[in-house]
Amino acid sequence: MALLRRAPSRATLFASHEAEASLQTDTDTTTARPHSEATANLPQLTHARNPGMPLDLDWVASVQANTSAIERRAATLPGRRSVKKDYQAAWLCKAISCIDLTTLSGDDTKGRVQRLCAKARQPVRPDLLAALGMEGLTTGAVCVYHEMVETAVRALEGSGIPVAAVSTGFPAGLSPLHLRLAEIGESVAAGAREIDIVISRRHVLTQNWQALYDETRQMREACGDAHVKAILATGELGTLRNVARASLVCMMAGADFIKTSTGKEPVNATLPVSLTMTRAIRDYQDRTNIKVGYKPAGGISKAKDALVYLALMKDELGLPWVQPDLFRFGASSLLGDIERQLEHHITGAYSAANRHAIG
């Protein structure tokens, strides 16, 4: 049965077929990775970290992004790709494995974060995971403010799930630079393995690429072994061209991941922005042979949306980018929808939120 009957999707109107052998033969395979370390979901196990490169302003200037064409491609993507039945269940499990389960609220407490970490360890009811043969599935990471890092690290001990901290004056990034850099150090010292930094939007809006590069470079250095996820706050960059150029500059400065949004901007992750950023990642890889990860954040709350994002990553960048070491969802409510869809997949009956544990 189709998982997404709830979503008002024309693609699921006639979904009563038995699964058949696919016409497609995917030859790419991925190797299983150990989940025992807190670095299990970080790229360095399988991919070289991005060392960055000197700022290449000619390259930055040559970057183009045609908004209407990008929007058209993004608009047809959900209609071009469709995964059904067991495939859909597997893809949704993959989506869970790529979630940065996030709480970034002013009222976060230890208790709240501990509950979230428990959910990260057991994102789906054990009986459902058993029915799918997906025991041991966890989310990709847990993402919190600095003050909650220690709690989260303790709560996740032994799970292999890394803790990510938002940093550098999140979300606006307008506190003094030395404090922003110091904040990174504090979070790393507290045990965060990933640091989600925010860039200075003003440098992008004034096309001051050198300043953006220098600042990001310093933040990268402050992170040490912790991974840098550079948040572009795309909703505040004005144009897709700026998004493309800022993506490139952050990668040149050594970002391990580029991430759309803090979740606090008026517009967060969108497909056109994602297409723009993934294309930048592809160009960077073509030029440097380095794989940089991608994290859309904010606004992705439906299982169906998660499938579209995974298809986007698979089609635009390839299979390495549908793994948690190179792809994450920044999301808080997405998991709930996926849980319901998975239960529906198993039972054939639509599910209810109260049948699944709160995160």
Add this chain to the structure above:
Amino acid sequence: MQSGKAMTVKQIFDDMSYGPAPESSAEAMAWITKHQGRFGHWIDGRFTAPGTAFATTNPATAKPLAEVTQGSAQDIDAAVKAARRAQPKWAKLPGHKRAQYLYALARLVQKHSRLLAVVETLDNGKPIRESRDIDIPLVTRHFYYHAGLAQLMASEQPDMQPLGVCGAVIPWNFPLLMLAWKVAPALAAGNTVVLKPAEYTPLTALLFAEISREAGLPKGVLNVVTGDGATGAALVDHPDVNKIAFTGSTDVGRKIRAATAGTGKALTLELGGKSPYIVFDDADLDSAVEGLVDAIWFNGGQVCCAGSRLLVQEGVAERFHTKLKARMDGLRIGDPMDKCIDVGAMVDPAQLARITAMVDASDGDKYQSKSPLPKGCYYPPTLITGLGSASTLMQEEIFGPVLVSMTFRTPSEAVELANNTRYGLAASIWTENVNLALDMAPKVKAGVVWVNATNMFDAAAGFGGVRESGFGREGGWEGLMAYLRPKTSPKPLRPTAPVAEPASAEVSGLDRTAKLYVGGKQARPDGGYSQPIWSPKGRLLGHVGIGNRKDIRNAVEAAHAAKGWGKTSGHLRAQILYYIAENLSARADEFAKRLTDMTGKSGAAEVEASIARLFTYAAWADKFDGAVKSVPIRGVALAMNEPVGVIAAICADEAPLLGLISLMAPAIAMGNACVLVPSQAYPLAATDLYQVLDTSDLPGGVVNIVTGPHGDLVKPLASHMDVDALWCFGAAALSAVVEREAAGNLKRTWVNHGAATDWTMAEGRAFLRAATEVKTVWVPYGE
């Protein structure tokens, strides 16, 4: 993935393959079963009993779907009769009533959208995504839009009436959409229709006909006769059909042009193409690559306006090709009923064999998608580089998922390469530079131009080609005009014989030698022969040269050399037309006397009317505006009125000066250069005119005048490959020659079919429309 046995969720989790996502065919097959798998024609509001049948096949499975009837000449006749019976009443309905029917059809297509989409994909092999998300929504939109045209027609086109019975012959690549493109405007205008769907893909037309019953469409208004080319030929040849609208190959279009020559049938042809897809070095290359997916791998490249000829600026060519190849490898080829497929089946094994043979015969560098290719009627997305412009694959339409590519250095070289083709259907231009895009769009020979986009269609925007891609537009008011004619009842044209040589000649005064006028200079006729012109009273008025085919050649060459005229401003052209009028006015008495001498009737009124006519087109020169079409995108679709190019005209005898001015003035007002063949009987008014033109600052070559017998000059003009349009208001017999010979390069023709023209009234928009081509330029925007 593993084949044979189902994968576990864990295995899929690890390999992240897409898996099957099939659309159900149950409802579609149930519809076919309801008809016992056999269909007759749809004539006079019902299905006829199935006759001699042939199978229509699902190309994806090679399995027959249903049997349809091979339409005979009798079947066509029955359908035409039904359409004829229904037409007067249909035409008399108030526009609002016809609008209601079209609205109902639009709603019904929406209500049955999935069934129509599935039947389309089963019959044609195109991916269900395309029929579901593109074809059927465009069909709906077309009927909605034309419901509006029906509603507004009486008030907006008060002087026009329907043509009568329209025959439509449509192709297999967009079976239902092409039906909509023919049926919606025909019905909106008050015509009735006999439609012959393609042999490979007849089912959605039959389903649509059946559905039309739910709209309460009166019997006989829409008739569908299935069959092969012979059935189409029977429809084209039927004497009681008033118009043929054809979409298909240029070869067949040419045959239809010849077959309908001289019959008085109106004709629109939407034919093949080899449309350029131009990528400049400042383009968003990734978006341009993605655009190519929609340009050449949409519907397996079986699209008349497919961007099949990639022209990429040399500096970025290598990078662009690399990106393109990577994208090709990501295309999923397979079962068109799968919702996760990019490229479906080719329509028929014959088409597959044709594509295969063409590609195999090419010595270019071939790159084919590494995506798995299923067995059966499938062809891989293919890129061919390293070809010269003379290569067959650079010139010929492949009609498959095959892209050919070459490089250019400069914008002007891009234009040159883009236009180095017999076709002129569509073009895509990719650049982030608005100056460049808007400079290129008018320069590319095409009926449709997409800027940073491709294959956009809408009912409000005209679609159609120039050159051998056919003529006529579909969509918009300009499309509706192809289904209308003026509300006049023309009288038959009476032949005008030259004044015969008198028994005794009166010769007086100094000899004046009228020559031909070519390239702004007087030229002796190539043949070296002249003909005397006598007054009815037996006075020798002078001689005119007897032009021959070489004079035509020279005149056409001169006209081409003057093409800069088309780039001048309307204001400048207006000034020159006023100036011509001023200079003619200064010599009005002399011209009046000349007309009187030649015809024996007073010429004063004709000269005055000629001066007024020049003023009319001086006025129009800067006022025949294009339009911004209301299309459902963020962007604009500009309908630009462009000059046709070189227009030749055989001018009327009954108004030797006014008839010529009435054709010359709109032609040059719109920026065309022209070759005029004046009245055969009374040519001296025209040869006098070139002195007026000479003194009016008209650049040489914009107007060329070749005198001589119409019967001798019509053929070299009509068959000339570098003449873009031929208008003929000479003797009745010339019309058929013009239309038949025009089939060579499918030039636009406008002939009188033996009907007289009231030259005192002969001005206005009809002439301006004939002197222009509507080019639709799509410019999506957004930052």
